[in-house]
Amino acid sequence: MPDAANPAPMNARRKFRREGEERRRQDLIDATLDSVAEHGLEGATLRTIALRAGVTAGLIRHYFPGKADLLQEAYAALMDRMTEQAKAALLMEDASPRQRLAAFVTANLNAPIIDQRVFSLWATFIGRAGADPTLARAHREGYLGFRNEVEAVVAEVLAAERRKPDAGELRHHAIAINAIIDGLWIEGCLAGEMFSPGELAAIGIKAIEAELGLAPEKQFQEK
Amino acid sequence: MPDAANPAPMNARRKFRREGEERRRQDLIDATLDSVAEHGLEGATLRTIALRAGVTAGLIRHYFPGKADLLQEAYAALMDRMTEQAKAALLMEDASPRQRLAAFVTANLNAPIIDQRVFSLWATFIGRAGADPTLARAHREGYLGFRNEVEAVVAEVLAAERRKPDAGELRHHAIAINAIIDGLWIEGCLAGEMFSPGELAAIGIKAIEAELGLAPEKQFQEK
DNA sequence: GGCGTTGTTGTGCAAGTGTATAAATAGCCT
DNA sequence: AGGCTATTTATACACTTGCACAACAACGCC
Structure with missing residues (x-):
């Protein structure tokens, strides 16, 4: 031009x-x-x-030094921005574990993390993780970090309920909850307009509470 | 050479x-x-x-006619193969709804659907859905079809338990279950060796039963 | 068995790619 | 103000890419 x-x-x-x-x-x-x-x-x-x-x-x-380096740094930056926003929700000091877990889920299932552009980037990069060991390791670390955060909060939530899960249970809960968040994130990114605002977060929180065997939040409820 | x-x-x-x-x-x-x-x-x-x-x-x-056409046909072929295998699990005639749901989940969370190569392909193509309306619509249709299948089985499962959910509940359950399957599928594809065989399916079935409020199947139910 | 059809090969080409490097200039230091 | 240097531009280059096309040969048909 x-x-x-x-x-x-x-x-x-x-x-x-x-x-x-x-x-x-x-x-x-x-x-x-x-x-x-x-x-x-x-x-x-x-x-x-x-x-x-x-x-x-x-x-x-x-x-x-080359295009590969630029792409790698870009991918790292993307991951940083994504996890940064989500983890911030876990830092609320004066909240119950359960509230913090809910805030974490809510943060992950609303803008700016629910975003088609972010999803496109994630998919494009992760699609090459199978062939590019560097990308694969970057993802692995990010994933495990994320899952460990989940596991830690879950442990606190269950401890607050005076339940003492063993390591295997905890791991399974973390895997399932991670899947719920990831799956809803994808649905929201790819078909966001099919859901009303906050709907995905509500679905996610309910599913996670069911997974953990928690009674619905608002009131005491006999079982 | x-x-x-x-x-x-x-x-x-x-x-x-x-x-x-x-x-x-x-x-x-x-x-x-x-x-x-x-x-x-x-x-x-x-x-x-x-x-x-x-x-x-x-x-x-x-x-x-050109590379674009070849890629589009390849994507269509990939989607066909993926959904074909998954839906086959729902066709078992002489099984309870709950067994068919479990079989569906198991089929989706084991080989050949859990596969790094298939995931790479899916991610690579879907990553361009944001920029390519053709791809976006193809995905939307596949997704809704999948979710409707889930919703139908869920309705049958709940009906067999003599529960009568309204449309909104049913939709939320389908969204959540779809997310659980998708999320575990991703985890399995990207880090398959971190899970023992059948572990993901077991986690998925347990999470889905919790979501639907079903009692555990036969864990403690010796005959 | 020759022959025509057409599936298949090989070569060519303009456009675009990442990388390398020389030339120019913006902005700091004294 | 006037240089010095590192940032930035501009150009060059070897290579690859998708596409076009002419020559060739495998196979069915008479």
Whole structure:
């Protein structure tokens, strides 16, 4: 797109500004994620990414040794942002374990984590985990971290109910709850408009409480 | 890799056989799925696919107008194979609803549906659903069909327990159960070796029974 | 058995890819 | 103000990609 409206010094070199290194890296990573979400992994070319970031392609090599490194850092950034928001919900100090678990589920099943673009990115990257050991390990670690968080909260919730599950039970609960959250997350991302706001979170909380054998929240209930 | 050991008619053209049209198309689609699973969507080049199918690249254009058409047909074939296997488990005539539900879950959480390659393919294709409306609609239809199957069995299971849920309850149960299956499917595909055989199915069945408020099956129910 | 049909091969090409590197300039330091 | 240096642009290059097309040969048909 030649900018013909300029006072046109015919061989003018493009104007540019020097940004801080951190800023530039972040911009490039953001542009990478946008491009991948739109065009897929190999469809996101260095030139497309550079255009989106408002720089020229050559600059990318100044900050990243190669395209593979850029993609890897972009994937790491994506995972960070996703888990960061979710984990924040677990940090509420003055709440019961059960409230914190509910908040965790709610955070995971609403915007911005329920988001089609985020899901596209996740699927695109994870689709290559089978062939790319680096991606596979990154995912494995993220997954286990997530599941351990779940397991810890579950342990607290059950402890508050004066129940003492063994390690196997705890692990099974964590696996099931993780699956519930993941599955609902996918449904929400791919068909968000089929659910009313908060509906997915409500379904998730109810399913998890059933899995843990907790009585419904609002009132005491005889069984 | 020149095959120097041959009796070397120096400009020998490659020998070939004429296959039936259906057979060739299937071979090409299979080779496409293999290549996509290994190298990603754009990483699966026509030459790679042709090599895998044992033909040369030019032949592909004889059967498919372009690469996009080949990919679309490959995706359709993948979806067909996945849902076909899962739905078969629901067809057992002489089984209680609850047994059929359990069989459905078990079928979905074991090989060949739990498979890293199948998952890679699913993720790779679905990752572009956000940008490709054709893919998005294909998925939507497959998802709703799957969920309706689940909803139908759930209705039968609850009816057998003499419970009469309203439509909203039924829908919520189906959404939750669908999520449980999907989530466990993902966990199994991505980290299959972390689970013992049958463990995921057992976790899934227990979680679903909890969701539906069913008593455990025969754990303590010795005859 | 020759012959035509058409499935199949091989080659060519323009466009686009990631990477390498030289040239230019923005902004800090003194 | 005026250089210095690192950031940024611009260009070049070898390679791959999807697609087009002409030559070839396998197989059915007379």
